[in-house]
Amino acid sequence: MIDKSVFENKIAAYYTLGCKLNFAETSTIGKMLAEQGVRKVRSGEKADICVVNTCSVTELADKKCRQAIRKISKQHPGAFIVVTGCYAQLKPEEVAHIEGVDLVLGAEQKLDILQYLDNLKKKEEGAIIASQSKYIRVFSPSCSADDRTRHFLKVQDGCDYYCSYCTIPFARGRSRNGTIESMVAQAKEVAQKGGKEIVLTGVNIGDFGKSTGETFIDLIKALDDIDGIARYRISSIEPNLITDEAIEFVASSKRFAPHFHIPLQSGSDNVLQLMRRRYDTALFRHKIEKIKEIMPHAFIGVDVIVGTRGETDEYFEEARMFIENLDISQLHVFSYSERPGTQALKIDYVVDPKTKHARSQKLLDISENKLHSFYEKHIGKEANVLFEHTRKGGMMYGFTENYIKIEIPYNISLVNKTNQVILGNWNKEKTALTCRLI
Incomplete structure (x- = not known):
């Protein structure tokens, strides 16, 4: 039984390194905590809980994870820090010895995070490791x-x-x-x-x-x-x-x-x-x-x-x-x-x-x-574009079905809608094509 009182008025910050699969799983963890009343941190706030979902595809990825954990610990002093993901699965002891870490969750434990958060007190004696190195068999939807x-x-x-x-x-x-x-x-x-x-x-x-x-x-x-x-x-x-x-x-x-x-x-x-x-x-x-x-x-x-x-x-x-x-x-x-x-x-x-x-x-x-x-x-051709929320310097962006990035002056009515366009020339930075709505 989960004690919801543990999560009352708590704020959480989420950090994801690596692949899109990690992002999907972090999102699922966020939803689970939100259902317990935990609010996502806003700009300038100090979080009570920090969840770091790590990558370990290269040695550089491991290094970036260590740097991120240390940075997060400084940004949110006193926060209960949970580290999960591939780096935590492969090197749990190493992760546990990073200053500020309280809980290390392996691949099969990450989406059972709630049962490991029985209290949110910092672990002065060292991080708790809940990681199994072999026999990862459960599929967790995200x-x-x-x-x-x-x-x-x-x-x-x-x-x-x-x-x-x-x-x-x-x-x-x-x-x-x-x-x-x-x-x-x-x-x-x-x-x-x-x-x-x-x-x-x-x-x-x-x-x-x-x-x-x-x-x-x-x-x-x-x-x-x-x-x-x-x-x-x-x-x-x-x-x-x-x-x-x-x-x-x-x-x-x-x-x-x-x-x-x-x-x-x-x-x-x-x-x-x-x-x-x-x-x-x-x-x-x-x-x-x-x-x-x-x-x-x-x-x-x-x-x-x-x-x-x-x-x-x-x-x-x-x-x-x-x-x-x-x-x-x-x-x-x-x-x-x-x-x-x-x-x-x-x-x-x-x-x-x-x-x-x-x-x-x-x-x-x-x-x-x-x-x-x-x-x-594809310049001069007709294409179908799905425009995104992102706004930068008065411009908005989208992608064609075949993944060509498109730039157009921001228009809120286009957000999250598909539109037929004629593809134009490069933008100034040569990072996207301009377009004209049909």
Whole structure:
């Protein structure tokens, strides 16, 4: 039984680092505390409770988490600080020793936060750790809205792939998911609240159905039938799991946007083998060509890691040439970071930091050229734009179905509405296209 008196007149602050899945889960935690009467902190206020949802995808991510926790402790002196997320799951003892931390919650405990808040007294003797390092099996549903117009619907969690460089299976557990019925119910709730766009999130969303005997294609078909949602976006999905059937369905669907985010990680088959990825460059190229064949206007974002162990100069050059010749829209470039306990540490060849930086810059230059080329191909064309709440310097922004950012003078009547526009030239900063309403 939860003692509601513990939460009377309490104020909470929420901080999220990392992926959209974390943002969805933080939002769920916020809703749970709000139901107990806890109000979200306002500007200038000192919070009674601070919840920090962490990331641990790289060593830099760990460092940013530590910095954020220390900063939050200073900003909200005396607050009861809860740290959860992947960093807390992987290194609970390390987190517990950061000054100011009172409670460390693992992956399977984070959405049971209320039962761990029996009182909100600072832990002078050290933080309490409620974290289990193995056997993360429970799927906890989450759906959040950001400060714009999108909602993030968690459809899957965990991963069974164990790529050689990655700790996510240890941080998030085995692949699991909710039912299609429950996903549809949450999407309908978003529609009832006026939400127009939903992004499907997870760790390995193409693996949806593993724990319920369903399939990803059945999920997107069911969601496509929900009235009130203007569009869905599919977040990162493995190339070997995005089937041709799914691509064809998106092309003919009522609501799924022609927008894909597909992790490549390397354009060298030798490096892909060292990474223990489950595809080769031939399969990846096929998926890109399949998308562009039936949706020439589709936006395709691609994740790439540079400087992994074993990535020789020759292998990087293979990867660079492969990527340069792909018909994609943008790269998300990450420098390889050593993660304790991973199989990649057994690979002898190590890339020095200076070389990693130089390789990253080469790929970032390719990305910028591809993105600008993609935008310019659409100047003068008609598009459907969903405008967002954000206002900056008298301007508002939105995105087309194929993820082109649009700028227009602020007009409150356009917020959270889809509008047909003619795409114009670049704005002054070359960060978005201007447009004219039709």
